[in-house]
Amino acid sequence: MKLIDKIDSLNSDDIKVVFKELVKDYFSPAFGSISKRDLDILLFIKLQKLKLISENPEIYELISELRVTRAKARSLLYESKLRQSTTKQLDEELIEIITNPIFLKDNDKIGLEIGNPYLIDYIKDKLKKINHITDGSFSPELIKLTPEAFEALFESYVPNESKTEILKILISIGAKEDTTLKGALKGMFKKLGSKIADKVGEEIGENIVDYLSLFFKKDGISKIEDKFKGIF
Structure with a gap:
């Protein structure tokens, strides 16, 4: 109608x-x-x-x-x-978006599809503050980040009170590249990108939100180990 x-x-x-x-x-x-x-x-x-x-x-x-x-x-x-829009609303919208990333060809970039043009400027400013940039040349609604930029953005939204526990869980299931949460996330996203690129990972790709949203829910942290251990 x-x-x-x-x-x-x-x-x-x-x-x-x-x-x-x-x-x-x-x-x-x-x-x-x-x-x-x-x-x-x-x-x-x-x-x-x-x-x-x-x-x-x-x-x-x-x-x-x-x-x-x-x-x-x-x-x-x-x-x-x-x-x-308030800052809180923009952050909530951005968290929803980063739980549904697009792993682009060869895993050299991670895409975020954003229909809200004001949010695009907000995310660019957010990335600039954590010393990263975006590549918006592909289309106005799809911004491309290096894996490092995406990992830094994702890590910045993980609640501070949950970071230590999440780091321990990720290291225990083999996600570490170093002993920082950012390093553990790097290993995790590298594995996720590789899995999704294969047909074996199609189910993960289709349900990526179910995996990544756990990092931002108080009752989701306890489920991270069971959800992710099959990826490593």
């Missing part, structure tokens, strides 16, 4: 609330003072609030539903995220 057709199914009370908000914003600081660009962004945010547009839409969804250019769709998504 097209966006314009969904409007008829909206709850009238929800429309009233959003319309009031829209009018108040349009009058701030004076009637008609808002620019066309800001009005577009405001309307876009209200459409999301009414759930006519999803919270994290794909670029093509916006192109199709709003009948705008790719550049316009990216701009709307970027600006809406800029105005609404």
Whole structure:
């Protein structure tokens, strides 16, 4: 169902609330003072609030539903995220993404598919702070990291209180390259990449989130050994 057709199914009370908000914003600081660009962004945010547009839409969804250019769709998504996203929300979104990496050919790069253009800038800044860079030349939505950059990013999101226990577990199942967590993760991802490249690892590749999300869940750490020991 097209966006314009969904409007008829909206709850009238929800429309009233959003319309009031829209009018108040349009009058701030004076009637008609808002620019066309800001009005577009405001309307876009209200459409999301009414759930006519999803919270994290794909670029093509916006192109199709709003009948705008790719550049316009990216701009709307970027600006809406800029105005609404908190650091906590960006970190949570990024953790979801790094638990579903793409091991590229020859394992020389690891890709992250990111539909949120504002998050791409956020991740670049995050990597810069830990002395790594990204390669965004492949496509606007797929950024490529060296294994070292991905490992550093992944390690930076592992809860500090869990790092010692996770390191002991990884070393016990043969993941170590040195005695640091970053080194243990390096060995783990090297094995994962090799496994996924083979047909034997297709199941792992299809369910990679089930493996990597354990590192960020309090009740997941105890499951890491059983889940990963077959990989080494």
